Amino acid sequence: MKRKCKMAVVGFGQRGCAYVKMIMDHPAAELTAVCEASPDRAESFARELGLKGVPIFRSVEDLIARGDFEAVVITLPDYLHGVSAIACCNAGKHVMLEKPMAPTAAECREIIQAIIRNNCKVQIGFVLRHHPIFRRVIEIARSGELGQILNITSTEHIGVMHGASYMRRWHRKTANSGGFILAKCSHDIDIISTVAGAPAVRVASFGSLDFFTPDKLKYRYCSQCPDETCRFRFKGEMVRMSESEKNAPSKAEKPFDLCVYNDDKDVVDHQVAIIDYANGVKANFALNLFAQVAKRTICVAGTEAILYADTADESITLHNSVTGKTRKIDCKAENTSGHGGSDEAFLDDFIDCVLSDRPSGVDFRAGLSSTVIGNAIEEARLTNKVVEIPQEAYLW
């Protein structure tokens, strides 16, 4: 029998719980440790998920000193990715690091130095690379079927309560995440850049906070607010709460039910970006937070064919202007895990790369590139200028 990969999960929150469950069920993995700063959350989620006999450490330092694991999944808030990933690499562990790699390119480069110094495998959490639609979109773009690719048009329509959660959680502050586009859409930047197949050289962007404005704030927390009809009223969406947090969401160390109109945030509620790639491909991306049907779309236009894909339709349509033919490709999820079945496939890929000799599927180059472009987009938005990206920005 093949040996199992001994794994730890750091950050036992919304995403960490999903990974803990998937690792517990994985035939090639063994969950040997968890790390979570809050004892209340650790206890509550361990009980909920039936975690028995798995040690839970309070800090990354303690996990490294006393834990028995060869690979770690880091699902901490973005601003803790750098320090935790570097500590794990320095301890010789292989790392699955959630996206974005880090809020700034400088931090990404520090992580990369640690990866190289310690010869670790690091996979960045761009799960959409395994999404049945985006996997095919990338294959088709690379196959030459579209001719010379000229334009990419892409959107993310975030479900309304998912969008609202970005106004009240730690992502609401740019310092914690690098800005909305990087925090939520580093996936999309990664997919667009992979399809484009060249480094981005300049970007422009417009975006602002025009709906979730503080002038509409009446009560700081939903639990204090009498307006039961508010469509953004917090009902536990998009977070994982312990029993005590559920009972008093506004009393938690980081309150969960902050009013979406709060004045303690600096992110946007809509944004567009334009990206120019070194090979002449031009891309545009639009983000909105108020979708009834959450979905992503991408249109890739080449000189011979145009591809349209929509995650809600689970299909790709190709119109070929040379043959005059249209082809439809069904891309159904292969399992019920998150992101259209990508999460399980992504974890399989990481475990396989740790247990075998091959390098990781989505390595640090993708993580650095997405953060470099995301930082440039944020700079373009804030300065109202086209921002050039020098090629040295992609070096480490």
Ligand SMILES: NC(=O)c1ccc[n+]([C@@H]2O[C@H](COP(=O)([O-])OP(=O)(O)OC[C@H]3O[C@@H](n4cnc5c(N)ncnc54)[C@H](O)[C@@H]3O)[C@@H](O)[C@H]2O)c1
């Ligand atoms: N790949 C994806 O599609 C995807 C989806 C959701 C979230 N994410 C990423 O996952 C990460 C976590 O997001 P989340 O929504 O689960 O956040 P979360 O706030 O729900 O969970 C983070 C957990 O980390 C714990 N924590 C904080 N500081 C700690 C420390 N120093 N040591 C140990 N534990 C600590 C918190 O108590 C919390 O339980 C983020 O980077 C986010 O961008 C990725």
